[in-house]
Amino acid sequence: MKSSKFPLRLTSLLLGLGLLSGCGSTPAPVQTVATAPVQPVQTAPQEPEAVAEPLSTEQAEVSYQQVDTDPLPVAQDQDEQLQRELLAQAKAALATDPKRTLAICYQLQQSLYSQIRAQNLLPLLQSAIADKQLALTEQLANQISLTDVPEADRQAFALVLAGHYRQQDDNVRATQTLLALDAWLGNSADSTAQDLLWQQLVKLSGAELQELGTQQHPRAQAWLELLQLTQGFAGDQLAIQQALTDWQQRHPMLPELDKLPKDVQLLSQTPAYNPExxxxxxxxxxxxxxxxxxxxxxxxxxxxxxxxxxxxxxxxxxxxxxxxxxxxxxxxxxxxxxxxxxxxxxxxxxxxxxxxxxxxxxxxxxxxxxxxxxxxAWEDEAAQMVQVFRQRQYQHPVLIYAVNPIGQRMAQHFQSRWSESGGSAVETYSYGSQEQLQALINKFLEAEASEERAKEINRLIGQSIKAELHSRQDIDAIYLIADPVQTRFFKPFIDVTVSPTARRLPIFTSSRSHSLKVDKTDQRDLAGLTMTEMPWLLPQAATATPLRQEFDNLFAEQExxxxxxxxxxxxxxxxxxxxxxxxxxxxxxxxxxxxxxxxxxxxxxxxQLTLAQYRQGKLQLVDKKAP
Structure with a gap:
C-alpha cells in the first residue's frame, strides 16, 4: 500500500462530515474542513463573498444531472477505494447540500490518483456555483481547460460554466465556452448544444462581437459568419437563403442547412417589412x-x-x-x-x-x-449600468443624481433594476447645485467625520499633530447622473477627497456627462471615468466609417x-x-x-450602448469586465 499523509486528512474530513459509519454527530462547518493547503487553488472557500443570481430551474437541471463516467480500473489500494466512495457521496449530495459537496470536492483536488482528480472537476465546479462562491468559480474557470475534463463530463462541464456566465451577464465568455464545446463535439452531438450556442450568439452586442474578435478554430469562425449574414440579410428572404447556401459551401464541416438551429431556419423563412x-x-x-x-x-x-x-x-x-x-x-x-x-x-x-x-x-x-x-431612452443606460456592476461583482454602489426630471427617472430605474437583480437598497444622494454636490461628497465619503476626529484628538492631547484623513472603505463604485459641467467638477473632487491609502473608487456615468466640446480640451480631470455612450459619438467605435467623416464635413461643430x-x-x-x-x-x-x-x-x-473610458486624454472603448 502506498504511504501518504492524504488518508489521514481524508479520514479527518470523513469524520467531520459524519460520513463514516457510527458517526452521528453534526457535520463540521465547511470552513473547518477546507483549511488544509491544497493545489491548484490557494484559498479555501468561505461564505459567499458576493450575491449572485441563483441558477434557474432549467439551468439547475442541466447543472445537477448525473453523467455516467468511464469506469475506473480496479482500485489500487484502500485509499483509492475510499476516495471513490467519497466522490460518489459528494455527487449524490450536490442537489440537496452543495456546501458539503464543495467541502469534499475541494479536498479531493489533492488526491494522488489522476482519475479521481479528473472526475472531481465537474462536481467541484457545480458546487462552487451552487454555493455562490464566485471567486472560487472564477479560479476554476481560469485554471481548468475543457480538455482537462473527462470526455464523459465535458459537455456538462461546459454547459454549467456557460450557464454561470449567462447569469453574470458575461455574454463574451459564455459564447467562448459554447464555441469551445462545439469545436470538441463537432456535428456528432444532438442539437441542444448548437441551439444554446446560437441563442448566445444572437445576444451579443456590437461591442461584444468586437471583443470576441476573429476566431482561430474554423468552426467558431463559421458560426460568427453565420451570425453576420443572418443579421446583414434579415428582411430579404431570397438574399438570406442564397447567403446560407454560399455559407454551407464555404464551411462543409458545419451542419447541413436543414440541421442548423431551428431559429436560423425560421429566420430565413420569416417575411419582413419591405416597403417601397x-x-x-x-x-x-x-x-x-x-x-x-x-x-x-x-x-x-x-x-x-x-x-x-x-x-x-x-x-x-x-x-x-x-x-x-x-x-x-x-x-x-x-x-x-x-x-x-x-x-x-x-x-x-x-x-x-x-x-x-x-x-x-x-x-x-x-x-x-x-x-x-x-x-x-435614458432608462436603457441605467439598466445597462446595473448589468455592468453585477458583472464586476460590485455589492455596495453609491448613486448620485441631479434633481431634474431625467436624473430622477434614471435614478429610479437604476434603483428598481438593482433591487430586481438581488441587490440591497442603494445608498442614494441627490443634489440641486454645485455647492450641494461638494457637500454631499464629503458626507457620503465621511471625510468630514475623519477631520472632526483628528480635531478632537488634537484638543484632547493639547498639541497639534498631523493626521491623514480617511474615507470609507465599503463603497464599490459610484454611479453619477450629471451633466458635463457637473461631472468635470465631481471627478477631480472625488480624487482628492478619497484617502490616499484607499483604493481608487471607480466612477461610472451616462452619456449625459459626455460633451464633444469638452473632449477637445484637456481630459486629465476625467481620467478613469467610465460611461455608456452610443457608438456614433465614439470615434474609436466600429461605426467610425466614411459616414462619420462625411457628417463631420457637412455638420461641423453640431451639438x-x-x-x-x-x-x-x-x-x-x-x-x-x-x-x-x-x-x-x-x-x-x-x-x-x-x-x-x-x-x-x-x-x-x-x-445596449457601448462602454467607454477616459484614458490618455481621450474617450476609448473598454472591456466591460475590466476592473
Missing part, C-alpha cells in the same frame, strides 16, 4: 424644427443605402389631416412622429392602418398590432443632441426591415449607430 414608400412624420416647422431636421438628415443618409422613397410630412397638422396625407402618399409604412403629443393623437385614431415605428416611448396608451416604439437624433433617424430606417424578425426572435439585435437594438416586448426597442 415610407411616410415620415416629423416637426418640420415651428420651434422644434431643428430636431425634425436632424432626424430627417439621418433618414436620408440611410435611404441612400436602400431603394426606398421617403415622403416627409409635418407632424404638427391635426390627426385627421395627417391620416389623409399618408393615405394620399400611397405608402406601406410610417416612421414617426417624434413628439409625444403627436404620437398620442395618432394612437387615438380608430382606423390607423399602416405599420408604424414611432420615434418615442410607448407612453400610457396600449400599443396596437404593428406599432413599434423607438426612443433614445450632441442633434447628432443623437441624426443617428436615431438613420437607425429607424435601417430597423424597418428587421422588425418582423426581431418580433419573432427577441434576442436578435441590429447593431446601429445608437447601439445594439432589440425588440423587448414585441413593441419597444431597447438599446
Amino acid at each position: 414608400r415610407i411616410a415620415v412624420l416629423l416637426p418640420l416647422s415651428g420651434p422644434l424644427k431643428s430636431l425634425g431636421d436632424a432626424v430627417q438628415y439621418g433618414l436620408a443618409a440611410a435611404a441612400a443605402k436602400q431603394k426606398r422613397t421617403l415622403v416627409f410630412i409635418d407632424s404638427a397638422k391635426p390627426a385627421a389631416e395627417l391620416q389623409a396625407e399618408v393615405a394620399a402618399a400611397q405608402v406601406q409604412f410610417v416612421i414617426g412622429p417624434l413628439l409625444r403629443e403627436d404620437i398620442d393623437k395618432i394612437q387615438q385614431l380608430p382606423d390607423w392602418q399602416w405599420p408604424t415605428l414611432f420615434l418615442n416611448g410607448k407612453g400610457d396608451l396600449p400599443a396596437k398590432a404593428e406599432q413599434y416604439f423607438f426612443a433614445l 450632441e443632441q442633434l447628432q443623437r437624433l441624426f443617428a436615431m433617424g438613420h437607425d429607424a430606417l435601417m430597423l424597418v426591415g428587421h422588425l418582423k424578425q426581431q418580433q419573432q426572435f427577441p434576442a436578435m439585435a441590429y447593431h446601429g449607430l445608437t447601439g445594439s437594438l432589440r425588440l423587448a416586448d414585441g413593441h419597444s426597442i431597447q438599446r
Whole structure:
C-alpha cells in the first residue's frame, strides 16, 4: 500500500462530515474542513463573498444531472477505494447540500490518483456555483481547460460554466465556452448544444462581437459568419437563403442547412417589412424644427443605402389631416412622429392602418398590432449600468443624481433594476447645485467625520499633530447622473477627497456627462471615468466609417443632441426591415449607430450602448469586465 499523509486528512474530513459509519454527530462547518493547503487553488472557500443570481430551474437541471463516467480500473489500494466512495457521496449530495459537496470536492483536488482528480472537476465546479462562491468559480474557470475534463463530463462541464456566465451577464465568455464545446463535439452531438450556442450568439452586442474578435478554430469562425449574414440579410428572404447556401459551401464541416438551429431556419423563412414608400412624420416647422431636421438628415443618409422613397410630412397638422396625407402618399409604412403629443393623437385614431415605428416611448396608451416604439431612452443606460456592476461583482454602489426630471427617472430605474437583480437598497444622494454636490461628497465619503476626529484628538492631547484623513472603505463604485459641467467638477473632487491609502473608487456615468466640446480640451480631470455612450459619438467605435467623416464635413461643430437624433433617424430606417424578425426572435439585435437594438416586448426597442473610458486624454472603448 502506498504511504501518504492524504488518508489521514481524508479520514479527518470523513469524520467531520459524519460520513463514516457510527458517526452521528453534526457535520463540521465547511470552513473547518477546507483549511488544509491544497493545489491548484490557494484559498479555501468561505461564505459567499458576493450575491449572485441563483441558477434557474432549467439551468439547475442541466447543472445537477448525473453523467455516467468511464469506469475506473480496479482500485489500487484502500485509499483509492475510499476516495471513490467519497466522490460518489459528494455527487449524490450536490442537489440537496452543495456546501458539503464543495467541502469534499475541494479536498479531493489533492488526491494522488489522476482519475479521481479528473472526475472531481465537474462536481467541484457545480458546487462552487451552487454555493455562490464566485471567486472560487472564477479560479476554476481560469485554471481548468475543457480538455482537462473527462470526455464523459465535458459537455456538462461546459454547459454549467456557460450557464454561470449567462447569469453574470458575461455574454463574451459564455459564447467562448459554447464555441469551445462545439469545436470538441463537432456535428456528432444532438442539437441542444448548437441551439444554446446560437441563442448566445444572437445576444451579443456590437461591442461584444468586437471583443470576441476573429476566431482561430474554423468552426467558431463559421458560426460568427453565420451570425453576420443572418443579421446583414434579415428582411430579404431570397438574399438570406442564397447567403446560407454560399455559407454551407464555404464551411462543409458545419451542419447541413436543414440541421442548423431551428431559429436560423425560421429566420430565413420569416417575411419582413419591405416597403417601397415610407411616410415620415416629423416637426418640420415651428420651434422644434431643428430636431425634425436632424432626424430627417439621418433618414436620408440611410435611404441612400436602400431603394426606398421617403415622403416627409409635418407632424404638427391635426390627426385627421395627417391620416389623409399618408393615405394620399400611397405608402406601406410610417416612421414617426417624434413628439409625444403627436404620437398620442395618432394612437387615438380608430382606423390607423399602416405599420408604424414611432420615434418615442410607448407612453400610457396600449400599443396596437404593428406599432413599434423607438426612443433614445435614458432608462436603457441605467439598466445597462446595473448589468455592468453585477458583472464586476460590485455589492455596495453609491448613486448620485441631479434633481431634474431625467436624473430622477434614471435614478429610479437604476434603483428598481438593482433591487430586481438581488441587490440591497442603494445608498442614494441627490443634489440641486454645485455647492450641494461638494457637500454631499464629503458626507457620503465621511471625510468630514475623519477631520472632526483628528480635531478632537488634537484638543484632547493639547498639541497639534498631523493626521491623514480617511474615507470609507465599503463603497464599490459610484454611479453619477450629471451633466458635463457637473461631472468635470465631481471627478477631480472625488480624487482628492478619497484617502490616499484607499483604493481608487471607480466612477461610472451616462452619456449625459459626455460633451464633444469638452473632449477637445484637456481630459486629465476625467481620467478613469467610465460611461455608456452610443457608438456614433465614439470615434474609436466600429461605426467610425466614411459616414462619420462625411457628417463631420457637412455638420461641423453640431451639438450632441442633434447628432443623437441624426443617428436615431438613420437607425429607424435601417430597423424597418428587421422588425418582423426581431418580433419573432427577441434576442436578435441590429447593431446601429445608437447601439445594439432589440425588440423587448414585441413593441419597444431597447438599446445596449457601448462602454467607454477616459484614458490618455481621450474617450476609448473598454472591456466591460475590466476592473
